[in-house]
Amino acid sequence: MTVPQMPQRAATDVPTELAETETRFEVASQWQLIWWKFRKHRLAVISLWVVVALYIISFFAGFFAPKTADPSNLQTPRYTPPGYAEQSRYVNAPPMPIYWIDDGVFAPYVYGYKKSRDPKTLEETFVIDYDRKIKLGFFVRGDIYMVGLHGIPISPLNNLKVTWDVHFFGPINPADPFYPFGADDVGRDMLSRLIYASQVSLSVGLVGVVLSMLLGVFLGGLSGLIGGWLDNLIQRMIEILRSIPDIPLWMALAVAVPPKTDPVLVYFGITIILSLLRWTDMARVVRGRFLSLREEDFILAAKLDGVPTRRIVMRHMVPSFMSHIIASMTLAIPGMILGESALSFLGIGLRAPVVSWGVMLNKAINVADIAQLPWMLLPGAAIFITILVYNFLGDGLRDATDPYH
């Protein structure tokens, strides 16, 4: 009895491993398959980590920024950050190069600036003051900041009433000036402002994309599920919206958001405006998916089993194209970030005291300025990096969710 079994075992010995990996694939859930495929896309995986890092830095902006974003507009009452009096001396100061090694030991420092007059033009210029060595360190005590999304003008989020004063990196003496990325036109640290601005710039994309997804899934779903005249109407609506150039229409809508109102309203107003024109792509994807899924056997089986339509949609159809929606959402985020930056750059989007990358870039609108102060373009670099990594991430997700490639 056992004899015939022996060779059989031996014969299947080698293929078992193969079979095991095969069964691993067979029993893996859709999400697992997507993740495995996504992991192969190196650039997308790196981008995923960069995106995660950007959001972590942005969420803990107070901790990662060496200084406060806007000392003159602090929400902490009766608090003047150390070194605030000196700030005006550093208006438009160029970036300070950081030296990491001092006397052969790791001890980062920067040199301070002093002002001198150019003998030819009598213009005031910054000269490195080699007598003033500013020692830097990690986890230093500095300006007091509020924990939470301080930059976003929504009160419960930026008003947690929890304050802390430890900064990831900065001058050991909090009164010392520290401008690794230069100073803006009132002597504020560009790096700190960039980090605080990321809270608005990065969240506008997310909030806008969620809004446009809700609109897109709802209208696209109606279009694909019910069909008929409703489908026709929604499709025509999408075509019309797509044939209007977005930035001019955004401009017109953004002007309608009154500038003097509550920053919260402006923030949501701009976000809603951005998503009003961007749901069309999402609606197309969803409609296409519904139309193709309608013909699938498993949907027919569910129908024949007497499953109510609502349950078929929520339980069988939506989960099967959720991954596609996430991929298209990721690819839609850069457009939103770009839209906010463009509007704020033109001065009709968000405005000070709210700080976003577009608001910061608005200062660079004058060409004569950027020739003198090229570090004013740094918010542009932040926008560029964010859009690039979101594009890579979205590409990777799209490839991973596409079963045909």
Place this chain on the structure above:
Amino acid sequence: MVIYIFRRLLYAIPVLFVISILVFVTIHLPPGDPISKLLENMRLQQNITFSQQDLDMMRARYGLDDPIPIQYVKWIGNILLHGDFGYSFTKRAPSEQVISDLLGMTIAVSVASLIFTWVVALPIGILSAVKQYSFADYFFSFVGLIGLAIPSFLMALIILYLGVSVGKVSLTGLFSSPEIEHAPWDLAKIGDLLKHLWLPMVIIGTSGTAGLIRILRANLLDELHKPYVDTARAKGMPEWRILLKYPLRHAMNPFVSGFAYLLPGLVAGEAIVAQILNLQTEGPALLNALLNLDVFLAAGFLLILSLLTVIGTLISDILLAWLDPRIRYGN
């Protein structure tokens, strides 16, 4: 074919109708009243004060007290019947005159950008597909992705910065001097325009180029491995002829339809880049009109920009039908 074109033309009418309503409503969303804004500006500039009576008279003159639907009907009626877009409060001239002064340059910049996009994307797309995974393919894919990620207004700023700091030249404007701009058209003026047109053309065209290269490459790759290509090769057809005669024609299809979605993007990109490059086109004028509540001028601009894209879509549909018989004879 004639029937198809006719049907498309007929279809454009309701689309434009809905767009015109959208535009008109959007323009009237901002709080505030154009007349008080105008009088306020005049008071600040010329120190003339106006009474409430003047204000009411002006409002009645431009029909601003009517309900929005009535205002809309009057507005669209005047445009359709008399070509009258309403009075521009900021420019103190009929809106249609202001718009037509700037329209030529807007079309020139948009069309130049479109041509740039095509001329650059076509050879690079073909090269990337035919030599897939080669150095050139990777190089152009990389450059393309960078091009997609740089917002056009940022690129304009960087190029202007480089121009000033490295080349010591100012690259703004479409003409070398205001005198040339107002001179009648001659060869020298066209030459001067061409000398300045390349910059907005490259900046506005780049983002579209990157997208188009990717589409063309993907489509061509799909076609290149089909059996009919092998058949042609087996029969001894030269490689370049196989490529140009069959797969490229298939792959060109979305290239032409891309026209439809490329154009709104170009017009939109133009609106913001023109602001930075200080071009005399519709974009900066629209922003100015919007900020000053110059309702009729702003509505006219938006309507004309949308009309441009609808016409562009129409042309692309007709081209596509000409290229692909399935569209012509399909449902």
